Amino acid sequence: MLALIYFIILAVIAVGAACCVFLSKHPLYGGLSLVLTMLSLAGIYGLLGSPFIGVVQIMVYAGAIMMLLVFVISVLNAAKDNRTPMFDGTSIFVLIGVLGLAGLIGFALVLTPLGFDATTLRGSVEMTSSNLFDTAQTGPGYFVLFEVLGLLLLSSMGAAVLMAKKRLGSDASVEAASEEAIAEEKEEK
């Protein structure tokens, strides 16, 4: 009963924050609301018996979203069209589609019999680590996957750095030149 109450409180916060994301005008407020959603979701994870995921959620998303926020603040001020309308004709179309999809899936979910299993393992650090790293017990599957994921993160970071940088080894004059080139390209198009 108590769990339900906590869940309802957290769920309301999550949904409300999500709605804020959807409706907020400035990305800054949207980002903050998103963080709120993440936090409440982390709470729900804990509530459901997977505290480790909850913690990871907070750690990773806090970092990620914070980064997002930094970018938003740094970039958006230069945008010339951050005053574009939030929604347009397509949005209505999208909403109808999303509602239809949600209705259908919800309908399917309601029809599905579901119940908590008592033997479910608690998603603790021990369980997670033993499943991830104890190759004798679970086979190499998760371990290799984990390593690959590490590589993915590394490479995506490298890619992000490369892309976001204006030009490798650039100095001011080259930058100016490249910007001119970009402007010329735009004019051509």
Next chain:
Amino acid sequence: MTNLPLWIIPLFPLLGTILLGTVAVVSSGSKKGPSEGFVGALSVLFPALSFVSVVLLAFGMPEEGIRQTLCNWIDIPMLKVNIGFLFDGLSRVMLLFVTGIGSLIALYSIGYMHGDRGFTRFFAYINLFLFSMIVLVLSDSLLLTFLGWEGVGLCSYLLIGFWNHDLNNCKAANKAFIVNRVGDIGFLLGMLCLATLGGSAILNYDALNKFIEMLIAGGHVELATPIIAIAGLLFFVGCTGKSAQIPLLTWLPDAMAGPTPVSALIHAATMVTSGVYLLARLSRMFSVIPEVLMIVLIVGMLTAFWAAVAGLFQNDIKKVLAYSTISQLGYMFMAAGASAYDASIFHVFTHAFFKAALFLGAGAVIHALAGEQDMRRMGGLIKKTPVTACVMIFAFLAIIGFPGFAGFWSKDLILERLYTNAPFGEFFYGVGLLTAVITAVYMGRLIIMTFFGEYRGPKEKEAHIHEAPACMLFPMVILAVGAVFAGYLWADSLGIKFFEGTLAPVVGVAQDFVVGKLAVAHVNPMAFACFGTAAALLGMFIAYAIYGTKRLPRLHAKWGSAPEGFKADWTFFFDYIHSIFIVMFKAAAFVADVFVDKVLQAIQWTIGAIAEIVGDGVSSFQARKVRVQLTLSLVGLVALTAVVLLTGGLF
């Protein structure tokens, strides 16, 4: 003398063409152009050399003619034709006046074309024309004749459109060429028709004559008559095109857009008579198809009469002469239709002299008046240009058949033969005589309006009127002499029959074949002579009565100035008939272009679009926005989910 090869006759003008053409092209870049004296000398030299060789050959010609085969031309399984020449009585007569008058007119042109930008080009064309005409007359097979036949048509086109910066001239030239082409296709199909009968070898004149003889000897004439009749008709279509007979006569008046020497040479003396020449050349073939001859006779009569009537209404001096040419050609066709080929060729001969003289005279008048062609602005020129006037008056007397002049003898002979040879001869004789009266009227009108009365043109021009230079007068005088005396070669009433004798080996057999079957009515030749003279005098009197006394017609204000463009003042409805065909063709072309082609293109592009859609798949429907596309995929997902849910799975 007789061992002169025949190909030397066409060779000279051909050399002249090549030489002058080269000079024309090479000198086109320079401002000044080549020396006119040099070019003029060259351009008279070659026809004159040709004339000399013709004269040399003519005197040594044996009775049956000279035949020489030069080389092989076309050698294809079904078609083997040689380039060969035939010099007999008929081609001798034709060649003599073609090269002779050609040389004279070339001489005349030096004066007439003086100072023109295309001086050299003009003489190149004239030489090319003479070459074609000589080939036409001299060849020994229909196919080679056809080469000359189209060649003269081409030269006529080039020369009518000589002043090609004026599009009206070009249009007249195009008209001449296309109308001629219609006739030429008749000629061509006629050749094909004959070839189906006896293979391509039959295209040779001698072989054709032998073939006809064989048919007659074997009694197979009836069997072959239908095809020969069709061939004859098709050839006659060719002749009507080239000789401006009904229904293809409209081009000749328009052809007067060319320089006047051209009108004299091509459209009066030589090219237009090639139809008559062909009829005489094929006389043996026509002799077995009297039905076609009857058509020739009727067409000739209608043309002669109608063209004479049309001549009454012209105000352009050259157009009057053009219609009179058509009318005289009608006489020649009537004679040919009555199987009097020798008479018709005789008229060709005399006509060449007096009509060339008339045209050259008209040219001198136009030259004197600085390009004025409207007779309503002339008058009284006999005082200013006496020599021209005398030449014109002599030629006038010749054309109306005044006793003693050339036209008298030939026209008289034609009328006589019409009366004696043709079926319903009295009728044709009557129409011929009436036409002679009208001829005298319109020619009298021309002479009176041009040379007598008072000068009606603008005053400031009057002072400039001058007699033509000597090199123009000399040919005119010679032609005038010819117009007076050419008739004495066959003065039937005086008993001189030289001309008949020279043509007898060629056309005699055919004439005897036809005439032999008829009961020839014997009438005193003097009676015909009297009637002919009376007709000429009557016509002259009418002309004097109408135009001489009242100083008519006055230049109406509303008539405007010169005759407009290439249109004649008053033509027959043949122009309209032709335009019906042209409009029909244009309508068909319009339908083809605008409707059929568009429909075909629509089908083609529809198929293309379908193919493109099939080929590119759904990407043809791609929207530009990512979001729209994602949403569409979302909707697809919804639909898929709905299907899965509602049917309990797809399978």
Next chain:
Amino acid sequence: MELQPIFIQMLALLLFAIGLATALARRNVFFVLMGIELALNAVNLSFVGFAKTLPAAESVAGQIVPLFSIAVAAAEACVGLALVILIFRNRESVDSDNYSNMKG
């Protein structure tokens, strides 16, 4: 009334729907990215929720996969933002409609 798995799934569905709507309906490219994050989170929640309905051996997978998912989401956010910046430099715009030219 106890907490039911269906509630969790419904919450996940709701969040997913909102995330999807944000990603597609909003024109600002940052909101698009946020919508995607939101939808990913909803999926994670759904994983965890389903894991709790399964017996021990299977439920492990349901709790480990979200870890990977979170990591991938982080990588995605990283690269996505870099891309946004790159495009933004060219176009000076955060309107996703300005970016797209999908007509072949």
Next chain:
Amino acid sequence: MLLHLLVLAPFVAAVLMAATSKEDPKSSSRLAFLFGYAFVALSIALIASGNQATEAIEWFHIPGAKGSVYYYLYSHGLGAWMVLLSTSLSLVALMTARNTLDTNYRNFAIGIFALMGAMNGTFLAADAVLFFFFFEAMVIPAAILIAAYGGKERTKAAMTFAIYTLVGSAPMMVALWYLVTVADNSLVLSLAVALQNLDPAMQSTLLACFLLAFMVKTPIFPFHGWQAITYAEAPAPLSAILTGAMSKAGVFGFIAWILPIFPLSMEWVDAMMWLGLLTAVYGAMLAFRAMDGKKLLAYSSMGHLGLAVAGVFSLSESMLPAVLVLLVAHGLSAGAQFYLMGIAERFAGTRDIEQLGGLAKRNPVFGSLFGFVAVLSLAVPGTAGFVGEFTVLMSLWDMGPLPALVAGLCLILSAAYMLRFVQKVIFGTPARQYEDGKRMTALEGSSIGVMGVLLLVFGMHPAFITNALQLFDENAVQEMNKVSHPETAPVESSTVEAPADVVDDATADENVAAVAQPMTEEDLRQLDSNLKANGFSDEERASLIAQLKAMSESEVAEAPEQNEATANEEASENE
């Protein structure tokens, strides 16, 4: 060797041209002219040396086919003259293009050489699949050249051209594949024999597929949609090649592939002949209304080729020489006209004939050349066009007066539109200000003039052209077979007059040597009568059959042991 050179060397030349400078048209044009002259010389040598064939080299196997595809070239009069057209027009195109194109002459030359190689292959291929290969390959360089050097709507024109012709020949590919699966190999006569055994419905389906491809290429009336826009948008030198040489591939296909392979019923022949005449009239009518000078020429070329196709399907005895002369004459005159139109376009910057005019006054040399070539295209006697059209009319007269009458009408119409064209382009007063300095160079003028003079020469002595067809005599055939199959030549000469019992043996052997015994005497006789019905003369039939026999003999020789033994047995029996 000559044949190989003519087909393969242009591609080599194209590759070599790639080594020259892109920026400097002078140096690259020098090399291109050198190659061009060499190829013209080679093709003249080809005509002079008469019929010949190469060794049949096995190329590849088509899945499902019994025999393999050969790389096998042979030349007869028709193909050799078409090759001359393609090489000479290419040479003149290279000459005129140097002044017309200001950019990248080198790549143009590369394209022209590739196109020339493909065309030569088309006209010389003895194997149907090889023919089809080159027939399709022609399209690609042409389309690329149009897309790269054309006028305003060049992309559309290139696409239309490529799609139309490729789609048009797609059914032919299917039909050919089907025929190859039932025939022993893909040479003409084995295809013909294979076709005899099919049922009539299938035969006419295959015939329709083949006809479609050639009708699109020629083009014949309902399939002419690609032509006007392609010829108009292509650079003028390329248009000249397209109309002068490439469109001949269609007529060539009718003569060299349709007539020998298919037993034509009277309905087909009649239909095709009337379609040809309809095309001629239709082309003339469209030409009369065309405002774009190059479109006008395109339609005029359609008219002439329609007449040629009608001539082909008159199936008269003299059809082949007649059509050959007509094709050569049209190739030269239409080519020259396109070159001249390109030069006029360069003078005036427009193709609209209403805006041209007065060029005779402006540039007399150009004017006289233009008028001269126009007259040559009018079939005035003394020009090659006249000989061609007269003999074609003669062939048509065999089918009755009406076709000949329609053809005569076409001649009148052609005069009408051509004179209108001449009048609008060179006569009258100049309708616009022409730029100074853009003159016709001596090289262009003289090369076009040479084409005109050639037309006159051929007109006065058409035997130059038609003699090439009369090399179908027995000696030449023998020689040809000796060249191509030295070891089997004597054998086959005896089998031509093989007695009846040998025929029985041969048919009996057919089971044993099913793969390598493609022809029986029975087949040959049947085929012979079929060819005769289709209007082939004795010499041509003899040569074709001898060729076929040579082919089958060689197969026998190449076949495994037992077949060779059979062949030897047969040979000894014959002796």
